[in-house]
Amino acid sequence: MPLDSLYTLVRSEDLEDEARFLVRIDASHPLFAGHFPGHPVLPGVCTLAMVREALCRLLGRAVRLAEIRDCKFTAPVDPTRTRELEIRLRVPEQRLQATVLNGNIVVLKLKASYEPDDK
DSSP: OOOTTTEEEEEEEEOSSOEEEEEEEOTTOTHHHHSSTTSOOOOHHHHHHHHHHHHHHHHTSOEEEEEEEEEEEOSOOOTTTOOEEEEEEEOSTTEEEEEEEETTEEEEEEEEEEEEOOO
16 A cells, blocks of 8 residues: 555754654545554554655655664554654764654654665
8 A cells, every 4th residue: 555645744944953844644544444443543664654754855865774773652643633743853974863743742763874775
């Protein structure tokens, strides 16, 4: 099932040491009918895909996560209650530090390295 209609990166903001992206989630996406029926939850792998897409936009090139050193999903995302997430990225020296927030609630904390995606 294609994820391209699941979410949209709608805005970005570059600060001195951090980039921020606003992500809009489509709660009507068919993925949520099966994950989980009656109690939709955004899959963690989709949250990681959002972070990777934001990183690619920030860098202006395709990259892939080469090594995930630390990945903590700290709160579920119910798309019927949450329509937007904020992604905060720090990218020192081929390293990625990402935080995904639902308002003031941290949804994901990630530390990873990345490399060019030559596909």
